[in-house]
Amino acid sequence: MVQRPRYNRVGAETLKVIAHPLRMRMLGVLRAHGPNTATGLAARLGESSGTTSWHLRQLADAGFIEQDTERGNRRERWWRAAQDVTQVVSDTMPDDPETQDAYGTFLTALIDLGHERATRYVRTRHELPEPWRHVSELSDWRMSLTPDELRELAVEVNEVVNRYRRDPADGDEIVTVQVQLFPSREDT
Template sequence: MGKSERYLARIDGRLLRALAHPLRVRILELLRADGPATASGLAKRVGESSGTTSWHLRQLAEYGLVTDDVERGNRRDRWWKAVHEGDQLHGKDFLDDPELAGPFSAYAHTLIEQRYAAESRFIGELADWADEWIDKVNFHDSSLSLTPDEAVALSDEILEVIARYRRPERDGDTPVRVHWAAFPRRARPERP
């Protein structure tokens, strides 16, 4: 098993169906970002009942995305944790299956909405960050002219850099969110 395989869940058709529900994606994101939690704790954070979050947690567990946190909990409180730190999804895996078009679209849109929400939260909290972080934050957006093979090579290099920085948490660390996407855009020049 490669290093990235331990950290990332490779999304196949089966997992895609499990993640086509926005609440499941949100629950999984919270477990990955903030660590183990109970169904009732997650319910408060997502504005749902603990019965609803409990049901979705069991669904995520059935697909191997979350598991019981055996170091926490008791008969009264069941704690859950994410199995992987993130997901790896290749759109080409779903192009030939029309039954996966809907789940793929739902999952992809949910991810984009959550990325936007995370960046918006940060901007709203900007004044709360210590001086040591204010000039270190980077939002980057570029347009490049690339071949498909060059786009794959670029993504592979970026993911290798991210993997080099992956390590256990240490004192003094701050959780940092890293987003990466490379996708084509149709040119729409203005016509005279």
């Protein structure tokens, strides 16, 4: 039986915590690769363990991560993601400048992380094992939709992605699924 993903529906206060590029990267690593320590995350992300430790405490205080009490000891704390998905619902965010600034920072960091992942894939795709080399897709479509149609498309895309969620199995790779649905006001 496929377990439904655990969602963290972010409010205005927790948005200000997650709207930091390093915290987003750390949470992503914990979700994709499982529990880790501040030292392990520091080595993986090219940061100091003091920096990752401080950001881990911020994430924990906001409920994004939790201590993995089955691992480690008094000197070594292990952390794991508390949810599978972070969901920011834009129409629930207050219109005040501070919240909108945090929301903009969050979205920009999300786009930057997506760009990093896609660029890394393009640069290293030739190194993939043969079965993985020709199954990826990078596409975009330009469509004419109403706001209601765009909302419906987003719901349906999320439903499709959730149908494929499951625990890792032998032969799996971590696969990044990026979806960007937004009105495009330029001509290009």
